[in-house]
Amino acid sequence: MQALMPNGTKLITILRHPISRFESAFLFEDFPAFLGISGSLNPLKNLMEDIDKFNPEISTMYTMRNSVSFDLGLGPEDFENADAVSNLIRSVRKNFDLVLVVEYFDESLMLVKQQICWSLEDVIYVKHNSRLQAWKKHHIPDKFKTHFLEWNKADVLLYDHFNEAFWNIVKYQDKNFWSKVTLLKKMSRKIAEDCLQPGEHKHDNWKKTVDKLILNQKMDPRMETLCRDLVQDNEFYLQFFRDLQCKFKSAALKRFKRIVGVQKILFKGNCKLMPFLTSTFDECNVPYDWENEQVEPFEPYWNPNSNKSVEGLELSSWTYPTQWKLNGTPYWGYFATY
Numbered sequence: 001m002q003a004l005m006p007n008g009t010k011l012i013t014i015l016r017h018p019i020s021r022f023e024s025a026f027l028f029e030d031f032p033a034f035l036g037i038s039g040s041l042n043p044l045k046n047l048m049e050d051i052d053k054f055n056p057e058i059s060t061m062y063t064m065r066n067s068v069s070f071d072l073g074l075g076p077e078d079f080e081n082a083d084a085v086s087n088l089i090r091s092v093r094k095n096f097d098l099v100l101v102v103e104y105f106d107e108s109l110m111l112v113k114q115q116i117c118w119s120l121e122d123v124i125y126v127k128h129n130s131r132l133q134a135w136k137k138h139h140i141p142d143k144f145k146t147h148f149l150e151w152n153k154a155d156v157l158l159y160d161h162f163n164e165a166f167w168n169i170v171k172y173q174d175k176n177f178w179s180k181v182t183l184l185k186k187m188s189r190k191i192a193e194d195c196l197q198p199g200e201h202k203h204d205n206w207k208k209t210v211d212k213l214i215l216n217q218k219m220d221p222r223m224e225t226l227c228r229d230l231v232q233d234n235e236f237y238l239q240f241f242r243d244l245q246c247k248f249k250s251a252a253l254k255r256f257k258r259i260v261g262v263q264k265i266l267f268k269g270n271c272k273l274m275p276f277l278t279s280t281f282d283e284c285n286v287p288y289d290w291e292n293e294q295v296e297p298f299e300p301y302w303n304p305n306s307n308k309s310v311e312g313l314e315l316s317s318w319t320y321p322t323q324w325k326l327n328g329t330p331y332w333g334y335f336a337t338y
């Protein structure tokens with residue numbers, strides 16, 4: 001992230017209680033099919049009751065053990081290592097501006113809004129990827145919960161730490177915080193009513209356990225853009241931001257070319273490229289000085305024009321004019337990016 005994003009970028013992550021996170025991911029990632037129990041009426045119960053039977057597959061189910069800690073950088077070899085888990089917590093505290101909690105989604109969004117100076121309208125949401133109600137009834141049976149939490153000790157420690165830290169931040173919010181949370185809940189409910197077709201909808205062949213968002217055909221046309229933006233899924237936004245990144249990258253490259261071009265005028269002579277730069281640049285130049293000027297003409301885009309003599313070219317910003325010809329005095333320019 002630090003390599004990709006500019007300085008000052010706010011880094012935010014979100015945690016969920018390990019049990020409900022697993023209950024959700026288990027279906028979303030279609031682990032019942034992976035375990036060969038998709039026909040089961042309660043695959044979660046099935047898995048827990050027959051956990052030894054599934055052991056070989058479980059070792060490849062990344063989502064089963066400490067998957068949040070893993071995503072945040074904890075290797076499986078450190079799952080039982082209390083010091084490594086403490087270090088992970090410290091590094092998340094240091095590297096993230098905010099750690100949110102799914103169970104307090106609206107409160108979390110209010111903190112985001114505050115942290116990046118957004119308006120309430122900016123954090124209105126509709127709920128995505130929600131399990132169909134029928135599947136929400138399935139839980140890890142109580143008698144397996146202790147064992148499951150023991151297994152996910154790193155995630156439990158992470159969650160408990162940041163849940164407490166979250167409430168310490170909320171504690172210091174101004175007196176309007178809770179009324180704004182209520183307003184956000186109300187506005188988000190209203191926007192869902194206006195934008196979406198009521199009721200649950202099954203996907204045809206994708207995530208059969210997850211509610212499909214369908215736009216309300218009778219919505220107010222003035223709301224259409226907002227509603228369409230709200231129902232787009234994470235893949236759409238991932239692509240959207242990738243495209244943006246590409247645009248920035250190509251703009252940055254254009255700027256870079258131009259700067260390299262300017263350097264061609266500023267520097268001259270023979271020099272050897274360091275090996276690790278050879279894939280990026282095909283040439284380089286030694287530092288420019290009063291005696292060592294580059295006098296060859298250039299055409300637009302800094303293309304050298306070796307066929308024409310300086311004299312034969314019209315005076316323009318692409319040709320080298322002598323001080324004499326310009327009737328000026330030498331002047332050291334400053335180099336800057338823009």
Ligand SMILES: Nc1ncnc2c1ncn2[C@@H]1O[C@H](COP(=O)(O)OS(=O)(=O)O)[C@@H](OP(=O)(O)O)[C@H]1O
Binds near residue numbers: 024025028126130
């Ligand atoms: N606003 C809001 N408040 C509370 N919970 C919310 C919200 N939006 C999404 N969700 C729940 O997040 C679960 C889906 O997470 P993701 O979108 O990250 O998808 S997934 O993890 O890849 O499945 C999924 O959880 P479950 O329904 O328990 O499976 C969603 O219901």
